Amino acid sequence: MADLPPTQDIDETHDCASQSTDSSKAWGRLLPLDRRFPSLELSNDFYTFGRGDDCSFKFVPDMFDGAAQFTTISKLHFKIVLDTLGDSPLVFIHDLSSNGTFVNGSKIGRNKKRPLNNNDEISVSLKNLKCYIFSDFSCACVSYPSEVTDKYTVSKHLGRGAFGEVRLAFDKEYCEKYAIKIVQKKNFSILSKFGKPFTGSVAAEVDILMRLDHPFIIQIYDVMDTPEALYMVLELVEGGELFDRIVSLGQLNELDSKFFFLQMAMAVEYLHNHGITHRDLKPENILLTSKADRCLIKVTDFGVSKLVDEGTMLRTFCGTPDYLAPEVLKTAGCGTYTCVIDVWSLGVILYICLVGYPPFTKQREDCDLETQIVKGLYDFPQNFWHGISQEAISLIKRMLVVDPSERSSINDVLKDPWLNNSEIQKEVQELINCANRISSSRRHHHHQHPQAQIVKPICPSLPDTVPPSVHSPEATNPFDTSSNNLTDLQSSHDSIHRQVIQESTDNVPVNDFKENVEPILTDKSVFRKKRPTLSSPIPVMTKSPRVFTPTDEGYSDEREIK
Incomplete structure (x- = not known):
């Protein structure tokens, strides 16, 4: 265990100039809410507070209204910890007292913790005995409606997508982590070119989304509908995106591609069976539950596709339409099409997994991207595909059929011989069992x-x-x-x-x-x-459109593999 920062008695002059903390390295500050408390710069990993001599910052009687009030302070009352284990630091406050530590008037509870956010007020023993307000140097002040703050503590920024921001959030009761997607309604009327701004109640659609329960689909735990925004509370997944995995490796081998694709196909089948077409399947929306070579995937962002009108979806996602089915481009969002548009997208993803570049791209000089998609102009250059099985190529061909009536359904995909691999299926099942054992132990704890x-x-x-x-x-x-x-x-x-x-x-x-x-x-x-039982791990974030950039060799005129 790391050594505690030097103990410091706070005397009557409250002179902080002599403090040993290095303000140039400070990550936060405690600003006094009473003139009897000093301003404290925070630069170490943790600090303890109380009336004991071993505390980093020691409370003294003159800070309180009489001895009776002072004695309600524990020798070790609370501590503030900077957690630097993740991708970006988080600040937590731990209640170690007998009489309570409060944040914004809410008691934390003995031996419990909660995240400490910018502008949070800290009180000790009594909620009206306010000591400090916390200033986090890494973030600006953001306010949220009571529908959100009554249940969740919203923390650091995780990402920004087409419909808004994704932030880390904590359940106030158990301090479990989530991702919270903030979808600003004001953007819908701006983006909708068909005169269909987002208005009215979303309760019916929310019910559908929250009924979904599948091991390969991001869990939506809560949706709060406010006049300005939708707040979607999601399972937090910290293994990164499939996109980044492919980019880092260049491509996936065929067995790994099959391992991940099997899970994608099963997730999409589940969505289709529940009347939901994803409409935005791409490697950025396939999240990995860990950094391991083989792990479970989580399909995300199907919720927004269900809650947002067609015109907005098309306008938003067609900036880079690499994964869109031909019928979507042909109808410009005004026509009707079926859930097999997702099968087309899965075909594009599988192609990318196997060779590391897409079947349709703006890099091709003889034909623009939309024409390639609408006419189904793609091939399998021998110099990239010579090591890939004919079964995999045949499956892609059946998925990338321009005529949707001739395209394979998701059920056809799951019955394809290429996916009939007992070892892969067994490995997936074992990972599900492992995740469930973790989930069960946490349910038992609470x-x-x-x-x-x-x-x-x-x-x-x-x-x-x-x-x-x-x-x-x-x-x-x-x-x-x-x-x-x-x-x-x-x-x-x-x-x-x-x-x-x-x-x-x-x-x-x-x-x-x-x-x-x-x-x-x-x-x-x-x-x-209900409380989430598996605090998984980045969350559900969307990013600006990105494309795989193939080499020129990827679009050679070599004869297509037969």
Whole structure:
């Protein structure tokens, strides 16, 4: 354990000039809310406060109204810690007292912590015994509506996307981390070129989004609709984007591509089965749960596509339409199209995973990008594709079909021979089981939370031997290579989800998801109260459009592989 900063008695003169802290390295400041307290520069990793001699900053009787008030201060009352383990520092305040430490009037609780944000007020023993206001040198003051601040502490900036900002947030009860997407409504009317500004209630769409429960899809825990903005509270994922993984490696090998693509396809199938078309699938919207070579993925940003009108979506995402299906470009957002637009996008992503450059690009001189997409002008140059299996190439061809009626559905994709790999499926299942064990242990730690057992926020715990598919008339081993393992793996998730809800609702028979699960989940109070059970890890951020830049060799006139 690191040594404590030097102990300093604060005398009656409150002269801070002699402090040993180096103001040039300060990351924050405590500004006094009472003239009897000094201003304190914060430059070390942690500080302790109390009336004990070993504290970094020692409270003395003259700071309080009489001995009775002073004795309510613990020898070690609270500490402020700068956490530098992540990508950017976070500041936490830990309550170590018997009589309480308060931030903005809310008691932290003995041996509990909470993030300390810019302009937070610190009180000791009594909420009206205000000592300091915290000034964070790394950020400007941002205010949020009470609908947000009543439940969450909004912290550092994580990113900015087409519809707004993403910030780190903490649940006030358990100090669990989330990503909170802030979608400014004022942008919708500006971006919508078809005269459809974003107005009205979003409750129905929010209900749909918050019902989603799948191991490969970002969990939406809460959505707050205010007059100025939507605040979407999301699972936090800290492994980075698939885009960055591909860029850092140049490309993925075929087995790793299959490993990640399997998860993407299962996530999209789940969305389609629930009436949601993603509309913006791209490597930036595929997040990785860890930095490991093989990890679970989380598909994100499907929520915005559900809540934002068509014109706004098209105008926003067509700046770089590399992943858009031909029918979307042809109709300019005014026509109708089906969920197979997502299959096209998955085909583009798979192509990129395998060779590190896209099938359609502005780098091609003989044809502009939109023409390439609308006419389906792409190839498989031998010098890049010679080591890729014919099965993978054939799957891409079936996904990148211009005519949507001839294009493979997501169910067809999951049945494709290229994905029928028992070792890959087993590895994915083991990672799901591992994530669920972590989730279960955290639920047990906070067993007092009653809603945790009604609907599982991440995914039901799948046993080592997955039950037979509820959609299959015959029982099958989910990893039996003689059957369609992917369908079984997907449906076993739904099967156990139904079992969990059945056990939690007085043994109501559960035979069909639509008939029995959805009515249970329409109670919004369930979602507003439930606590996330897997504090995963960057969050759900969108970035400015980026493109893969291939070499000139990638667009040679070599004959397409047959």
